[in-house]
Amino acid sequence: MTDLPTDTILSAIADRRAERRAFLRYAGGAAASAGALSLLAACGGDTGGTATPTPTPTGSPTPIAADADVLNFALNLEYLEAQFYSWAAFGQGLNPGLTTGVGIGGTVTGGAQVPFQDPVVAQYAREIANDEIAHVTFLRTALGAGANGVGAAVAMPAINISGDANGAFTAAARAAGVVGSSGTFNPYADDISFLLGAYLFEDVGVSAYKGAAPAIGNKVYLEAAAGILAAESYHAGLIRSVLYRKGIDASSILYNPAILNNARLISDARDSLDGTSDTDQGIGDTTTANIVPTDSNGIVYSRSTGQVLNIVFLNKAAVTAGGFFPNGINGNIRTSAASG
Numbered sequence: 001m002t003d004l005p006t007d008t009i010l011s012a013i014a015d016r017r018a019e020r021r022a023f024l025r026y027a028g029g030a031a032a033s034a035g036a037l038s039l040l041a042a043c044g045g046d047t048g049g050t051a052t053p054t055p056t057p058t059g060s061p062t063p064i065a066a067d068a069d070v071l072n073f074a075l076n077l078e079y080l081e082a083q084f085y086s087w088a089a090f091g092q093g094l095n096p097g098l099t100t101g102v103g104i105g106g107t108v109t110g111g112a113q114v115p116f117q118d119p120v121v122a123q124y125a126r127e128i129a130n131d132e133i134a135h136v137t138f139l140r141t142a143l144g145a146g147a148n149g150v151g152a153a154v155a156m157p158a159i160n161i162s163g164d165a166n167g168a169f170t171a172a173a174r175a176a177g178v179v180g181s182s183g184t185f186n187p188y189a190d191d192i193s194f195l196l197g198a199y200l201f202e203d204v205g206v207s208a209y210k211g212a213a214p215a216i217g218n219k220v221y222l223e224a225a226a227g228i229l230a231a232e233s234y235h236a237g238l239i240r241s242v243l244y245r246k247g248i249d250a251s252s253i254l255y256n257p258a259i260l261n262n263a264r265l266i267s268d269a270r271d272s273l274d275g276t277s278d279t280d281q282g283i284g285d286t287t288t289a290n291i292v293p294t295d296s297n298g299i300v301y302s303r304s305t306g307q308v309l310n311i312v313f314l315n316k317a318a319v320t321a322g323g324f325f326p327n328g329i330n331g332n333i334r335t336s337a338a339s340g
Helices: 006-027 034-043 065-090 119-143 168-176 191-215 219-248 258-273 305-312
Strands: none
Touching (some): 065 305, 168 258, 191 258, 258 305
């Protein structure tokens, strides 16, 4: 039997996954977002990212003010993740039609397509990007994109995802000790840099959704948030798994033992920003993996909205802007915690 090339196998897997997702989407009667469709058509991504997560809010009660605040807070974070992954995977950002809304709109500084060497990492990047685009689309639909008043989706604020010396990623990497005080961290430079950049975001997203869940009163939106939490958890576990393997397995593509230490440094930096409690964990050491960071009961950690903003603002004080959101975020939840 003739062995098939790796890229042929990966292409077949992607096609099969797209077929499964398409079947489930149409069987459930969910509609794809026109904005996400146009973006994915332009970048050639698979159709997986255009599916509307269930349960769909169509016909459901309008979220109460507190629910809208929480969902808009989450939307700001999803804008950040979607722009990062879309640029890394496809070489372009979100469709402008997915960034309008209430509040002061902003632009994206930075972003580039990663020259992936490992085709598996490239596949993962595209899948996660599709999911994050779908999260933006879903939250905007749930909140009423373009509408006025309570419950309207906020606009995308200014976002800094630059990989240059003045970018937020470099500031985070310098603070963590991943690079020196004058070094530069570019998450678009290569596979490992991309994975470390993704690792910086993913664990924060998981803890953010878990922490926000108790504040959502409408069951429909609580279930939707739980669904996004599950997706973010899959993403985080995937990123941690790939990093761990490339950090310990000398036979893996792009093996680099420094990965374990760099992941620990990023974890410690997040912990230093969000208060005195130890709620963050690295990916393990050469003898023990730590793919799922949990407490003694096997439960993942929570972060308050203020603690989440400590990390994305790269500041442990109570501030309203900085880091990845140089002008702050839109909505009523916008101040980081006094975690210093």
